Amino acid sequence: MKPAGVVRKVDQLGRIVLPKSLRKRYQMNEGDPVEILVSGDHIILERYRPKCVFCGSMDGVSEYRERHVCTQCLGEMKLIVNR
Template sequence: MRKSVGIVRNLDALNRVILPKSLRDTLGILPHSSVEAFIDGDRIVLRKYAPGCVFCGQIDGTSLFRHKPVCGTCRRELAQLSRERAPASR
């Protein structure tokens, strides 16, 4: 969902733009946070950086496993592999 917030900023002499505090607060972007830039047609999209799954790169639906982001699909695949490789009970 795209929503205009009515804020316009000019580029400075070094072609930088400052994100207003209200936007940073809304998105939880703290000082020294990372943001990602994407091109969507003729638009530049910025979003708060969230590392993707260490296996497939998927960004949505990740949770940390041993301090690494892993998506649900890869978690299920890893669980299946683990079950397949587990020694059979005697």
């Protein structure tokens, strides 16, 4: 992980402003969901991408009844139902 060389202060509400150059570089727009991850003593911000509730894949994910499921798991479920 390469440091960006930018220092920001946390405000009274715990907010941090991401510089416009970083938001543009990582295609982060106002209102976009951001995932907050913790790894050891590091806090990592990532653009949120839904993951399949069954296998954790981020490829071919669609929403069904407020849950995210990938095409591969959907196919496997169809096989089970058609038995």
